[in-house]
Amino acid sequence: MTTAEETREDDLLLEHQLCFALTVASRSVVGAYKPVLEKLNLTHPQYLVMLALWETSPRTVRNISEALAQEPATISPLLRRLEAAGFISRRRADGNERALAVELTPAGAALRQEALKVPGTMMDRLGLTRAQVTELHATMMSLIAATSAPAGDDRIEP
Helix, strand or coil, X not given: CCHHHXXXXXXXXXXXXXXXXXXXXXXXXXXXXXXHHHCCCCCHHHHHHHHHHHHCCCEEHHHHHHHCCCCHHHHHHXXXXXXXXXXXXXXXXXXXXXXXXXXXXXXXXXXXXXXXXXXXXXXXXXXXXXXXXXXXXXXXXXXXXXXXXXXXXXXXXX
């Protein structure tokens, strides 16, 4: 077998699969967030919603779902739980009866102050510097952009 053939054979090793590494890394990182976010009474998906609202509030459900690259039907149950916890309120958007506006409550806005500790805590837990986090983030955003680009020819080449 030539080196090129060996390389192609090695390409099918599980440990060389980008999809496998991303799946395990994602699950591991989200798991590492869990005890940190529990102190804020948030799950990881709820934390992402709150991050979006700490940037801009009020926002429509559609706007939140677009910011998080999630379907509105996925966001709605999170919003119900955040509303029950007293962090957000929901109402019909001004000028658009079909749109639902989501807004931080005073408790939700105050939670941001506690959440300011999360990024530093997570860098410490993961043993990463801010520069490493920035580099990883840029790489992940490039991957997201690449997977969002129009698909080319999906045939498997021999």
